[in-house]
Amino acid sequence: MSALAIEHLTAGYRRRPVIHDVSIDGIAAGSLTALVGPNAAGKSTLLRAIAGIVPASGCVRFDGADLLREPIARRAQQLAFMPQSLPQGVGLSVLESIVAGLSVSAPEHVRSGRDARRAAVSVLESLGIVDLAMGRLDTLSGGQRQMAALAQALAREPRILLLDEPTSALDLKHQERVMGAARRLAETGCIVLVVLHDLSLAARWADRVVLLHHGRVVADAPPEEALTGDRIGVIYGVTARVERNRAGRLHIDVGGLAESELG
Amino acid sequence: MTITLSHEGETVVDRHRRIATRRTVLVIVLAIAALLLALADVVTGPSDLGVWQVVRGIVLPDTLSRIEHVIVWDVRLPAAAMAALVGAALSVAGVEMQTVLDNPLSSPFTLGVSSAAALGAAIAIVLNLSAPGIGANWIVPANAFVFALASVFLLQLLARAAGNATHTLILFGIALQFSFNALVALVQFYASQQSLQQVVFWMMGSLQRVGWTEAGILAAVLALLLPFTLAAARHMTLLRLGEERALSFGVDVRRLRFFALVRISLLTGTAVAFVGTIGFVGLVGPHIARLLIGEDHRLLVPASALTGALLMAVASILSKLLVPGVALPIGIVTAIAGVPVFVALILHRSRAA
Ligand SMILES: Nc1ncnc2c1ncn2[C@@H]1O[C@H](COP(=O)(O)OP(=O)(O)OP(=O)(O)O)[C@@H](O)[C@H]1O
Ligand SMILES: [Mg+2]
Numbered sequence: 023m024s025a026l027a028i029e030h031l032t033a034g035y036r037r038r039p040v041i042h043d044v045s046i047d048g049i050a051a052g053s054l055t056a057l058v059g060p061n062a063a064g065k066s067t068l069l070r071a072i073a074g075i076v077p078a079s080g081c082v083r084f085d086g087a088d089l090l091r092e093p094i095a096r097r098a099q100q101l102a103f104m105p106q107s108l109p110q111g112v113g114l115s116v117l118e119s120i121v122a123g124l125s126v127s128a129p130e131h132v133r134s135g136r137d138a139r140r141a142a143v144s145v146l147e148s149l150g151i152v153d154l155a156m157g158r159l160d161t162l163s164g165g166q167r168q169m170a171a172l173a174q175a176l177a178r179e180p181r182i183l184l185l186d187e188p189t190s191a192l193d194l195k196h197q198e199r200v201m202g203a204a205r206r207l208a209e210t211g212c213i214v215l216v217v218l219h220d221l222s223l224a225a226r227w228a229d230r231v232v233l234l235h236h237g238r239v240v241a242d243a244p245p246e247e248a249l250t251g252d253r254i255g256v257i258y259g260v261t262a263r264v265e266r267n268r269a270g271r272l273h274i275d276v277g278g279l280a281e282s283e284l285g
Numbered sequence: 286m287t288i289t290l291s292h293e294g295e296t297v298v299d300r301h302r303r304i305a306t307r308r309t310v311l312v313i314v315l316a317i318a319a320l321l322l323a324l325a326d327v328v329t330g331p332s333d334l335g336v337w338q339v340v341r342g343i344v345l346p347d348t349l350s351r352i353e354h355v356i357v358w359d360v361r362l363p364a365a366a367m368a369a370l371v372g373a374a375l376s377v378a379g380v381e382m383q384t385v386l387d388n389p390l391s392s393p394f395t396l397g398v399s400s401a402a403a404l405g406a407a408i409a410i411v412l413n414l415s416a417p418g419i420g421a422n423w424i425v426p427a428n429a430f431v432f433a434l435a436s437v438f439l440l441q442l443l444a445r446a447a448g449n450a451t452h453t454l455i456l457f458g459i460a461l462q463f464s465f466n467a468l469v470a471l472v473q474f475y476a477s478q479q480s481l482q483q484v485v486f487w488m489m490g491s492l493q494r495v496g497w498t499e500a501g502i503l504a505a506v507l508a509l510l511l512p513f514t515l516a517a518a519r520h521m522t523l524l525r526l527g528e529e530r531a532l533s534f535g536v537d538v539r540r541l542r543f544f545a546l547v548r549i550s551l552l553t554g555t556a557v558a559f560v561g562t563i564g565f566v567g568l569v570g571p572h573i574a575r576l577l578i579g580e581d582h583r584l585l586v587p588a589s590a591l592t593g594a595l596l597m598a599v600a601s602i603l604s605k606l607l608v609p610g611v612a613l614p615i616g617i618v619t620a621i622a623g624v625p626v627f628v629a630l631i632l633h634r635s636r637a638a
Contacts, residue, residue: 098535
């Protein structure tokens, strides 16, 4: 199975680069990578660059091709992206929004409207939100809308899934569902890249953590190596200790703002 | 796959399909209603022709006397057809504008198309323009049309220079609108008494200067553009879910916007050129359609065309009935009657939310 490699990616807005020469090599198929970092580090911009939504230089290698130079319809066949901010006031039902997406770009086995409706329902079932199917997006809560957006991305059965803070509005149960769904998709051979602010969540679910700061990669390793107390302290400007609890899980204990931040 | 049953024992897919069917039926009902109202529009008028006389005269023209024939076939039918066509054109342009600008308060006139057309018309009237090969009564609409199109392309140029964000487009549109309005005022300031009156009358929006040729041209423009609008419908629906998401689905958003704006300007420019500024239909038509049909543009676009046609037919009837013996300019009627409809819609929405 093919890996995803990001090489010397520089991207930004109106000629102001936000991420600089970012390289992340060999993101294996079947793996779940968490992208973490402080606000404005450039996490969303990096995902947008990979998805081809902001102009970028460098390359994104996948399956022997450079995704950045593929026609956008082909790229859409391989890659699904769930943005961080979701629009409000959309008068479509959850099911309609998924079917509308599939009518533009769908996996090969979804050939008809009937297939699309079925695929949509089964994704909603897998996320445990089939009761939202007929709800209109503009009447849902923020977290429900996030689940609906995730369902729309999952329904495409992408080979690369980019999720920008998919759990930011979710309660504990739904966080579990979302990360579980991402994990399951990874197990089918998909490459999953998730932006997360919750470092404990990242440590628990990710195979690999990429820490971004000021548009550059400052750590790229398995969670226990990437997330050290010192590093978190320096990058986030807090005092932090990382411990392993009895279940063997990483726990990030934040003591407060670092001295340097206290003015 | 498990089958999920809701409490009524109906699957989600069944419910989805039932709603889809109901919406299709609604579109058909709208079509019938629009047709009936257009017919009512033909029947309404100052001369005392009976309903059946008119209906029979439409089916069997030979049953009408010569004068009746002129009234029905040369005055009322083209005016009613034009009313419905203008409503459809402005409402379709409105729904596209609202989606493309991601702003429910947009209308075909948001970006200054109507002001540009008014400027074109005013200049043609005041300067008494003439051009080889264009008849005297075509020069005003032709100039209005040219100005309307030119304004959209000017806008595109400005927006491209500023990076194509929708809010910049809206801001530039507003700026252009103010400039055009000021220029219209300037032209009016220098106009003679008689041409001033003509300009003012043009800007009010009226169906009285149209015949079959004008209606035919607008019908042709609509028939030519509607297939493209419908072809873009799936992408437009996806655009409602946000630009980033649409892009990630492989939708070329910039291209989609550009061609939507071209269609909007052609539809609006043609409609405005012949009948002047008709407010509110392009704003309210899409809103009513959206309330009835939802936001799947494959149905929303035809539904908007029909609600627009329907509203204009009603406005046209009112324009003939409100003041006995006088046909008010229809632009005034839509503007006055549009306000309560608009307020009712907003109240309905905020109550529903
Ligand atoms: N659409 C945009 N236009 C211009 N600049 C932008 C845009 N989006 C982000 N930026 C800038 O790019 C930088 C990185 O933003 P980005 O959204 O990638 O950060 P992030 O790591 O996702 O932050 P957060 O955790 O707050 O979501 C910021 O300085 C921001 O101001
Ligand atoms: Mg972000």
